[in-house]
Amino acid sequence: MANTSDVIIIGGGIAGTATGYYLAKHRLSVALFEQGHLCSGSTGRCIGGVRQQFTSASSIKLMMRSVELFAGMDQELDTEVHWHPGGYLFLAHDESNKQAFLDNIRVQRAAGLTDVRWVDAAEAKEIVPLLDTAGLLGGSYCPTDGQAYPFAVVNGYAQQIKQLGGSIHPFSEVTGILSQGGRATGIKLANGEEHHAPVVVNCAGPWAKEVGALAGIDVPVEPERHEALITEGVEYLGIPMLVDYRADGGYFQQFRHNGQFIGCYSPSPRVPGRSADSTFEFLAEMPRRMLKLVPALAQVKVIRQWAGSYEMTPDGNPVLDRAELGGFYVLGGMCGHGFMLGPAMGEAMAEFVRSGEKQPPFPEFALRRRFGQAEAMK
Amino acid sequence: MPDTTRQIICRCEDVTEEEVLQAIAQGAATADEVKRLTRAGMGHCQGRTCRRLVNQLLARRLGQKPADQRPVTQRSPLQPVSLKTLADSH
Numbered sequence: 339m340a341n342t343s344d345v346i347i348i349g350g351g352i353a354g355t356a357t358g359y360y361l362a363k364h365r366l367s368v369a370l371f372e373q374g375h376l377c378s379g380s381t382g383r384c385i386g387g388v389r390q391q392f393t394s395a396s397s398i399k400l401m402m403r404s405v406e407l408f409a410g411m412d413q414e415l416d417t418e419v420h421w422h423p424g425g426y427l428f429l430a431h432d433e434s435n436k437q438a439f440l441d442n443i444r445v446q447r448a449a450g451l452t453d454v455r456w457v458d459a460a461e462a463k464e465i466v467p468l469l470d471t472a473g474l475l476g477g478s479y480c481p482t483d484g485q486a487y488p489f490a491v492v493n494g495y496a497q498q499i500k501q502l503g504g505s506i507h508p509f510s511e512v513t514g515i516l517s518q519g520g521r522a523t524g525i526k527l528a529n530g531e532e533h534h535a536p537v538v539v540n541c542a543g544p545w546a547k548e549v550g551a552l553a554g555i556d557v558p559v560e561p562e563r564h565e566a567l568i569t570e571g572v573e574y575l576g577i578p579m580l581v582d583y584r585a586d587g588g589y590f591q592q593f594r595h596n597g598q599f600i601g602c603y604s605p606s607p608r609v610p611g612r613s614a615d616s617t618f619e620f621l622a623e624m625p626r627r628m629l630k631l632v633p634a635l636a637q638v639k640v641i642r643q644w645a646g647s648y649e650m651t652p653d654g655n656p657v658l659d660r661a662e663l664g665g666f667y668v669l670g671g672m673c674g675h676g677f678m679l680g681p682a683m684g685e686a687m688a689e690f691v692r693s694g695e696k697q698p699p700f701p702e703f704a705l706r707r708r709f710g711q712a713e714a715m716k
Numbered sequence: 717m718p719d720t721t722r723q724i725i726c727r728c729e730d731v732t733e734e735e736v737l738q739a740i741a742q743g744a745a746t747a748d749e750v751k752r753l754t755r756a757g758m759g760h761c762q763g764r765t766c767r768r769l770v771n772q773l774l775a776r777r778l779g780q781k782p783a784d785q786r787p788v789t790q791r792s793p794l795q796p797v798s799l800k801t802l803a804d805s806h
Binding site: 375376377378382489493497506508509569570616619621622623624625626628629635636637638639640641642643644 | 742743745746748749752753758759760762791792793796797798799800802803805806
């Protein structure tokens, strides 16, 4: 029968395309539906950072796996994703931050991330000679963290899904989840078309809650707006991703492949909702924060600003699970880490779906967990 | 007809007509998709030159009418501005 596949995926960002690719590799037929174009949600708006420095053992191990996958991706996907292990340097300007980073480093090393280490201000200056170290106590540094180019990764996965016999349907908004006898059986599109599969995976990013609601499933994911900007390309300066957790801090990095600086900061107070509006406040404030850390960038020009959504869960951890409706799965709530977690979590989701297991592989990412503790390295 | 496939469509990002046509062959049907596959329109001038050319290629290849083409979002700043100028602006 036409319009029938083994798996339907809703969402054409990193979560959906990665899950779809690893399922297709398991020889399952995949049909992926995206309401806009590929990468039109959160993935295409992120700044492309990839780090293993997390604070829960599962996230650290998943990120170590993601780094492996990014490193082999050009060959695996037959494309160029611009993976570059340029490192991440988290900066500590007060004793409590320093202590928190030292504690995190212990957890990370115990989880197997032996590349991470504490560096004092002098060593930070050696790693980033252009860094203004005024007031800096040191930082948490992992040289094997890095960067990749989101559009190339998502498109690479999507092209391989097609190569493996699957289908990609952009500009195809899902408006209904079909079910029968307590099991998902397919989807309905805005144009009235129906597509059928015994498995439906909600990878809708900032729309995860709405897509869940179509199936009567509560997905505890709330979007909030984050803004970003990018500069013209200049000579590559070898600066790792700098993360400054101070109230007037931010994070930015330089792409190895074209020399552009890209950065953002978390607004305070938070801006709930899916607005993608840009503000003049950010356009002025982000450069101020960048120049505070690296004054030498003063003459580098900003060419573009935009905004996108973080998909927040109450505890800052993602969701990877099956729902109460049989055959309906959820991968989302990435809390700003979707691009970096995507490859490993897509792989894990594919294995979870393929195996038919009842219990999710990571209890702390269960859909119905108690949302008590909070992920610290946001 | 002369072979135009190697002519530059996006001068900022060095994207050729051939690359735009490859993106269309891969499934891109809007200027937004061409942009994300080729970087046409993502450079210094933000697509001032290539936007029209990309739309013409889409129209020619896919039989689209200009009125049916989805516009690409325009983003600030209108022209490149140095980090220092922006930082000093407030």
